[in-house]
Amino acid sequence: MNQQPVPLHDHGQRRPMKKRLWWIAISPTVWAIHFLACYITAAVWCEKIGEGNLRPLQISVGIYTAIALPMIIWVGYSSYRNFRRGDPPVPFDFDDPTDRTHFFGFTAFLLSALSVVATLFTVLVFVLVGSCD
């Protein structure tokens, strides 16, 4: 047996957010909130207030996007810096117990990229569709 015993969990020690599981869920969550905000605003506007004029709707979606996109990009950028400190991840990435941080960084970066694309898809609808109907 050449195994070293595994350390005990230290309850007192706080870990930075980038080392917690939900770090990777931030970007998709921002997408989800943005998506819901767009949907609800569009639904309320088209059913309750709107008289064919989409300008105010487009402006509010613009504001949501101006908040959401920088958040996703920030998560993506700091995750990118996190995983670039390691070796490039192809094709068999980070199969090493110490590489947990790189793994988080890489996955969070990929999820941020996906969230950016999905958010832009949503925004595109408001740019291209000119009316409620």
Place this chain on the structure above:
Amino acid sequence: MNDPRADRLLKAWETPKGWRYWSAVNNSEVGLWYTLTAFAFFLFGGVLALIMRVQLAVPDNDWLTPDQYNQIFTMHGSVMMFLFAVPILEAISIMLLPEMLGARDLPFPRLSAYGYWCFLIGGVFVCGSLFFGVGPRGGWFMYPPMTTEYQDGIGPDIWLLGLSFIEIASIAAAVELIVGALKCRPPGMRLNLIPLYAWYILVVAVMILFAFPPLIAGDLLMELERAMDWPFFDVERGGDPMLWQHLFWIFGHPEVYIVFLPSIALVAMMVPTFARTPMAGYGWIVLAAVGTGFLSFGLWVHHMFTTGLPGISIGIFSAASEAVAIPTGVQIFCFIATLLVGRVQRNVCLKFVLAGLATFIIGGLTGVMVAIAPFDYQAHDTYFIVGHLHYVLIGGTIFPIVAGFYYYYPFVTGKQLSERLGNITFWLMLIGFNVAFFPMHIAGLLGMPRRVYTFPGGMGFEGPNLISSIGAFALGTGFLVLLWDVFRPKGKQPLVPRNVWNAGTLEWSGEVPDQPWGIRSIPIINSRYPLWEQENLLADIDAGNFYLPDAEEGRRETLVTSAVDAELMQCLRVPGPSFLPFWAAVFTGGVFIFSTYHWWIPAGCCSVLSFATIVTWLWTGTAEIPEKETKPVGLGQSLPLYVSGPAAVGWWAMFITMLGDMTAFISLVFGYFFYWTVHEDFPPEQWNGEPVVGAGTIWPLVSVGLAVVAWCAVVMARRLNREDHSVGFYSSSLLAVAVTVASGAALVWGPYSNGMDPTVHVYSSTTGVLVLWTVVHLALGATMLVYCIARRLFGKMDAKHDADIVNVTLGWHFLMLTVAITGSVLALFPWVA
């Protein structure tokens, strides 16, 4: 082997014998029963499909009456979705996940057993209705008003109550699987090392947690309409059938991924084994699983493109439907890449994997077609959709599961399935499947509608339908051959060698034949494929050189580790065999089943009995104070036997359950606002000449105020308990109970004193359902406090062992939120609107 440690361990994990066998709660037994039961329901659903194909083989067929046909197609969809696709993933996961993680069992074995018995009872009840001709007839999506106004009999009630019951079991399993994947990993298995299967199951279990509650909320609304005449979907009284469609598809679309991802997870376990190489792009696959999980919630409206929603809403959901193709594609590319890099071993298993991938890609392509709204307007409700969804579900779900049967059969039985029969099965299924479902696309494009019991001749539908029926029978024959292969006696066949496929993951570390202890000693893991990469691992496991090689006190124990880095945290004692979960499920089932027939007295008796059983179960089986604080677990380390707060698995279970509960509640609130957006007269001034007043402003706010007091008292009670101030604890808890009752009374008094009759208008019924939900939760909150008081009185809780009150306080945070939302919506929103 003459190791006294091994003997003690074996004794602790022994499977009960004789009739007591059915009291087993260990994951290997429950998982096996679960899998076989789900598979039996699958065969039942398959027979229903064949009956439909006979009926549709020729035009103007009158073999089945329209009523029979409607019951059969409804039951086929419901059985396949609710009794096969979701339960099979839970079944397989309960069986495999602990072994993959080197855990002795999942953290709440009795909860899995309870879930299983609920599933069996509910499933038999729902399927049985067909034999009495009273089955539901509204399609597996149960759209009102067909299912509320135009259907007599108890069919829809059977569907609503029977399946809600099963959904609750699914949520129980989801809680179990999330806590299992996060907290019961072997030491050292950091998040970047866990088997991909566990990642997928984690994502899927979280999806279940957010997808099923909206459907349960919808079921509640529809059952209230059917049983109590609360008009949620009745247009006459301000209701709207579209609310059901929203709630149903918020569940229904993620559901597709809930059934698809676990099968892909099986593929992710098989591909590296057969390619003899680690999975390429581990991080990419995690991205795909998590990304698909999120995006799939943004797709529900694509089932509602033709219901007249604003074009811009359709656009948003169309965009999300296109976006989800990205992560789905990514994981398929990773599998293909792995297969290309490795030296592939060909066998039946791999053939099914490849067939599944190919079929799924075809189904995915037609899926992208229908995600485009204009195409969907054409194809909607035609056989094109039937073809598409079967390609996705059979390709994405059933073929991988069949592959999984071949792959994991030796794991369960120690024997192997026949390659020769396997090849016959494979070709029958693959050809039969394509012959059955490809012509449906053509029939659909020709204009054949879904859900019709027959069709007229001379419109070009005869050819495709006859071919489909022939293909369906070939597919069915394939399943028969598989069935024979699985159940044929294999007494003479030798046992397979250990780790028969030479796989790299921990579930294959078991001896053949397998021992009930799960694993001889729980290893330290430092790679993704420990059996390939960690030297001497099996020998050390067998020699008991790792953790928990012994059971000195004769108790069942497993390790609890931290969620991210899998550092050691606790030695968890898990409960052993018991009939309590069985009886709890029987009585819970009684409540639902008797309610279907409106037999309120037996239903009431059952609810009392089920409450008593569940309290007994909690009282005797949870948060037990151990005889010593810590115990040595091996390798010179000692771990606590009792922990409370976020370190404890019970705390996680509470937190996760409350998230699901909150989701159901938010769905009800969504309903309230939904009526406001789509209706001019919500809240209405008057109805039929009578003024409709709301809940008023004062009383709901009084209720919120009282709940705040109660909540503070609960938090105080937790602190006083921790300071060992028992008088303070008792008085604070009793105060909280009293104020909770007052808060509930105030909440009911508001609408009651204003003469709000829930049957008058959807405004009064939505108010009613929010009040009902909140009051039931307040009652639960009070009960939990009484439980804690009793625990302390009987010495089962003290200042150091306070898991009960800590978990109850956590539940109370959510309860507080519920009351606050209900109170402020009822009191304040009518002013805004």
